[in-house]
Amino acid sequence: MTQPPAPTPPAPLTSLVRPSITELRLSAFAGHRRAALPLGPLTLLAGPSGCGKSSALRAYEALARLGGGATLGEAFPDPVACVPERARPDAQRRRGFRIGCTADGPAGPVRLDVAVQAEPRLRVVGERLTAGELVLLETALRDPGKRAVQAAWHTAGPTPVTRGPLPDDQLGTALLPLRVAGRTPGQRKVLAAAEQMVVALRSAFPCDPDPGRMRGPVPAGSGRLLSDCGNLADVLLRTRAECGHRHTQFVTAVRAGCAGPVADVLAEVPADGTVRAVLDRGDGVRTGLRRLGDGELRYIALALVLLTGPGVLEVDPVSEVPAALQTLTVLADGLDRNLDVRQRRELLRLAVRMCERGHIRLVGAVSDGSWADGTDGVTVVDLEP
Template identity: 80%
Template sequence: MTLSPAPPVPAAPEQDAAAGPRPDRPCVTELRLSAFAGHRRATFPLGPLTLFTGPSGSGKSRALQAYAALARLGGGAELAEVFPDPVACVPERARPDAQWRRGFRIGCTADGPQGPVRLDVAVQAEPELRIVGERLTSGGLVLLETALRDPSRPVVQAAWHTAGATPVTRGPLPDDRLGTALLPLRVAGKTDGQRRVLDAAEQMVVALRSVFACDPSPRRMRVPVPLGAGRLLPDCSNLADVLWRTRAECGRRHALLTAAVAAGCAGEVVDLLAESLGDGTVRALLDRGDGRRTPLKLLGDGELRYVALALVLLTGPGVLEVDPVGEVPAALQTLTVLADGFDRRMDRLQARELLRLAARMCERGHIRLVGAVSEPSLAAGADGATVVDLSA
């Protein structure tokens, strides 16, 4: 099971004034699910604010899962960590080949200073989990290509662009990690061709990392939590610990958060704070004014998810539990938030207020959001959103 030859990729044209300049911060602008769960030959455009919509079972969550998987692979994670149940990612009606192999294919495009860079990955799920093919291309040129040659060995044969005395360099790469993420360790960067390979690989890796996939859990948010590092977890269960930190560190952002919470929660809200319980734990409260305080545990599920997602949108990599690219300045990175069930358990007022906040934050360029919403009209009314309708 190897990647079939890709169709020719035209060279990236020079961008004109109407198209705008290439982004300074690398970002993922397209997600491709060639064969993944219920998706086949699917290509999804991704903007600063992207909303997937469609009925239950249409594949919204699967699309976000594929994006999150690519992000983790870009960060160097092993394949088994990224896909604990790989068979569930295989298209339902996919038949095994003569060697009883089945798998799935995903990919993306990252735009940035190097222009559009494409990554496509073929994963074998059965009988063994392994990457059996990978291709990194830019401007119509294949910069990296791997293929499984000997199924008895845990490696793939890789070939990367050199453009020196030897046009292509070949060597083995492990079959349980993304080759693109390993290139800086294997390519010397001595020729123009090698430097082009490294620049494209770095753009892809920077675009994929710094992803925060979150799904707030109201049940866990209601329990007091111990004071810790103040970095928000994906389920937002330690929101009180994060508030304890951020309220003191950045008064301006905390004021914006309080205003957002006041717009989406019932009753008056003048502040959002964390209170020590004297046993090493803290709990979060809403200050209603005149000395009245409401513990967050008393709020409804929709309100709790609204508060958590508002906090995510108004903070950054220094507060969220993400995998930033340490060797690249923060000013050249973009945080991408993946929010499955973005409007889950919220009323229309809360969902609309949260989308307005998301649109404002994404417009600034420091954050991107890819979310899934259940209400098509909600997505259609979001300013500046790229809407991917899976109902067809």
């Protein structure tokens, strides 16, 4: 008798769709109150100085670091600055802040909300992971004298909820894969939701190019781009040798945003062993980056960021997920700073094209988003001071 074919096992979560953060919630964080910011593949946070653009990016970066297993102290180096200015301490002199996000993916929309005590001691005092109306994980601080929170996660089956302590200085969601066995449908649902949230949060690259650090020669290093892009010359030395196709695209982008002819962008290694970047003008003239304006340098750096990936940028990729299935989120503060109209237009065009492919997402802060309004693929979120 012919045996029926064995059932095909379900595909892993990350092989179906790339999880992504679709909303950032700043319930009480710095200058934000009850703010819910929608995030698309390419999002511009727009508004004047003081409206909270940079603090929103800091909140996203902190959540990303927590999702990667960082402690609260690593994610919030200045936690008191995150507390709303008018927040009053309670009878125990406690003050804090609340942030959260939503990750969409194969598990459906999954919400994460975290309450953090900043004073008198930095700690998580509450965390909730939910899918629809179902609470998958909930933590609460029961005993202020202990460095732990009491956690309860969904189990289903004979025991509907499993309880246990979790450390009060880390994100419980990121620790669930170490605590949940995955034996029951309920446990597998918890694991899928936690994995979706962690994968969506991780691989974030905060970026704010510093032209002053890009002008001079730099020591040869790892070839991984830093957040201030000060080692851009060292990275160019690597990318030009390793990926000719991407380098050609990069040169085309530089040509569109810089003054004068650009035949190539090179990294030279003088006799002292340092590395410096130059523009090859195509007629025997090479222009060092020290001669370029701030706008040109920021444009060049941001174009390089958009055209590279986790293997080049100084980020912590999700090692257990194939690189082809990950999404890198670039958090670009001052995206339009020092850029002229042409540079802004060309950079946005490049960003739209790269974000459409799904491997990269961009959340950028701009002083005025009107120049991007109505552009297909761009979400403009206006923040009020």
